[in-house]
Amino acid sequence: MAHRSYLPALAAALFLAGCASQPHPAEQPRTQPLPDGLRADVAVLETTDLHSNILSYDYYKQKADPTLGFERTVTLIRKAREQFTNSLLFDAGDTIQGSVLADYQAQVHKVDCSEELAIYKAMDAVGYDGGTLGNHEFNYGLPFLSQVTGTPMNVDGGAAQRCAGPHYPLVLANVYSTRDGKPIVQPWTVVTRQMAAFTPDGSKISVPLKIAIIGFTPPPIMQWDKQHLEGKVTVTGVVEAAQKYLPEIQAQHPDLVIAILHGGMNTSPYTPDMENGGWHLAGVPGIDVLLMGHEHTDFPGPRFEHMQDVDDEHGFVRGVPAVMGGFFGKDLGVIRLALVRQQNHWAIDKNKTFSQVWPICPPMLIKGKPTVTPSNCVPADPQVSLVVGKVQQSAIDYVNTPIGQNTVRMSSYFADEGDMSALAPVNAAQIDDAKRELLTSHPELANTPVLAAAAAFRNGFGGSDDYTDVQAGPLTLRNAADLYFYPNTLSAVKIDSATLKAWLEKSAERFNRIDPNADGEQQLINAKYPGFNFDQIQGGISYLIDVSKPVGQRIEKLRYQGKPVQPSQTFVVVTNNYRASGGGRFPGLDGSNIVLASPDGTREILADWLKAHPTLSADDLPRASWHFARLKTRGAVVFTSASDKQAVAEADGLRDVRQLRDNGDGTAVYAIDLSH
Structure with missing residues (x-):
């Protein structure tokens, strides 16, 4: 096999002509x-x-x-x-x-x-x-x-x-x-x-x-x-x-x-x-x-x-x-x-x-x-x-095609603190899609509650611009990508109530353990635990996270439709293929309990869901499913987000968040009062 050189002039001609590369030279x-x-x-x-x-x-x-x-x-x-x-x-x-x-x-x-x-x-x-x-x-x-x-x-x-x-x-x-x-x-x-x-x-x-x-x-x-x-x-x-x-x-x-x-x-x-x-x-x-x-x-x-x-x-x-x-x-x-x-x-x-x-x-x-x-x-x-x-420009024009209107701002600036506005449409789309698929593929699960898990992929790890922010107004396919950043596909797992709680406990490792008697500032977020592993689950459940407790003991008052979750209950939880097959090493998730493995991308499923809700309002979205357990602390509990976003937190119901100081790089330090 002769070595094939890659000559720019020849390559340019081939690209423009759409032809194959030159054949190997003939050999005797x-x-x-x-x-x-x-x-x-x-x-x-x-x-x-x-x-x-x-x-x-x-x-x-x-x-x-x-x-x-x-x-x-x-x-x-x-x-x-x-x-x-x-x-x-x-x-x-x-x-x-x-x-x-x-x-x-x-x-x-x-x-x-x-x-x-x-x-x-x-x-x-x-x-x-x-x-x-x-x-x-x-x-x-x-x-x-x-x-x-x-x-x-x-x-x-x-x-x-x-x-x-x-x-x-x-x-x-x-x-x-x-x-x-x-x-x-x-x-x-x-x-x-x-x-x-x-x-x-x-x-x-x-x-x-x-x-x-x-x-x-x-x-x-x-x-x-x-x-x-x-x-x-x-x-x-x-x-x-x-x-x-x-x-x-x-x-x-x-x-x-x-x-x-x-x-x-x-x-x-x-x-x-x-x-x-x-x-x-x-x-x-x-x-x-x-x-x-x-x-x-x-x-x-x-x-x-x-x-x-x-x-x-x-x-x-x-x-x-x-x-x-x-x-x-x-x-x-x-x-x-x-x-x-x-x-x-x-x-x-x-x-x-x-x-x-x-x-x-x-x-x-x-x-x-x-x-x-x-x-x-x-x-x-x-x-x-x-x-x-x-065709490049044509594709760009296509991705800017409107798919609806939005009356609520959906952002991830405070997703770690309980603002689920950017996760709610993802979870709603996942639940709707999974319910349709399960009707034909697993009719025996027709009466099993279907929940959905999503994480804020854009949570500031990459800097002050690394947040989802879809403001009220026209929605395009670009917004669907902003809400769901990675090209995962949709999967669903069947789990028992113990696995559900263990899933939430694992997610709650996102937070440091807070000492209520400490005088100085305490960082709320565990920087060693990636934000994409902080799954927040919706679909009729509610729960509290007590950050004063050790890892593995933080989930309290876990309820489904207002009633305490019972040991005998089972659930189908819709997530992505990464998580369902063991990504993040969550307890009970190793690929063995997958009941739905869709070839469709979660981002595309979300875009279709947004199209089906041409004027998206808060009534179309599930409510936030969790809050922090009340905790009175002597010193401030702090975290970092994009600067000058306190009004966003307040608009989304987080009235106990206040900006303390600007870091000068597009980010700011915020305090959250956990006592209310």
Whole structure:
């Protein structure tokens, strides 16, 4: 495989033309057998979960965001190609959905058959060797997927003609049409690339490398996109699909077999509907390299540090080199694959092979803590923005489309102190959506109370501007993003009353223990406990938080519909996928009690809910569910928020909050009187 240089002038022309990268230069085939002892290093590069984040831009906030974006990943790709003589580039899915631009091209101004999606144009100009489909590829339905991938599918609504799609092969082995039982996308393919290799005496020669790729998507797509897939396709487990097609692949005598899995790792006993089957897939004989995604995290990375048969230092899963390259273009997965020729075939030298995840924003040590700062991010490739052209501005105009009117101010300046105005619409939307879904998916839960949990994601951690503030007036999609900052999906768990209380107790760790007899100022907020873990639950419950009590003993007078919660009661609590699957290490939340896992983003669910309430008023929102227990203190209990916002607190019912002093940086110190 010849090294592919990335020449700006050529790249610009390719972006403007929307063409694929230039093919590898022709090589004269070797007629002599390759000698044993040959060595070659091949960089296997991976992007995953790009979610159509082409530019480093926040469409909701309408400003640059240098911490994400494919245009910066391209800079790392170029760096890797300069560093490694031989390289291959693959994508592990969740590519075409997930940004305003993606929604615009799929739902607002749908691309024509002759027009390639912007994300695929960008990827083609860089030059990919293959990819697979993630679960979010199915969000817009099979007709759209068939069209934009350039893949005629024998399914209802599938494109009969080949439309404009990516100029690299897509493979998917575990999704089949119900019409003919055949894969809707080719399950595997073989690509051959020339590469530089070195003989034992140091001579450099060019040799062919025959690479087979096979792709997999998460089997739960049948649940997540039931409305698009039921009756049209069937899905098998990833292990079964690999075992089915590996004999065919081996018959082609490839030098390497690379499995591209849109999924992560789970060491639980294998089931065919397992969402994250990477650990089990790595154990299937015949797979040489594993590329993963879906979990929006890094491998190697600390999340997998103690996983059985996983080398988190060098990047091996059950002896197979593996990588998972983050999400949103924040990272590039890199496997340095050391190959050696032995007994007339290529083998992987595992002692010299390792995986890494390269971030576009390498963290800096600030006060001893690794911190990502925009100033430390790699620059964007200057040509990538050419690919979006006019559609970029069109998407911006779209996100400014009005979705209603608001008569109440919703802010998070005092969310830690009991102002739930910014959380109430989130919780209301979550409850409404979950109730609808549970009617069909879990009718046995029809009489179970449905609650919802939300946290203030923007709570001042990033400075004086890091607060949600949606003022009365017109509502747009940008406001929905302000109210729900992260791209989580909606999940719901079934829990008992003990778990409900433990959930609230864990959340209450947000506060320091206050000594009522102390003379000096006491900080209310525990700075070591992140605000995004301070879940506030609504839906008919009420409770008090006593900050004078130790951790684990702070929740008092927990009631549902005015009556004390009983030990025998059960609840469904709607939250996000992060929390439901164990994020934050909340007691009783480990993914085992999930009763609803929606593919829909909570932000989008909220936007739809706001549209359904075109003139939003306080009557549409649930009341605040908690207050601090009364506590008379000798000294002041203080906290920090944006300066000059005391009137906001008072308007939202927090009349015991007063500003003490301005810090001169846009923030101020406030005192809260807990005695009332």
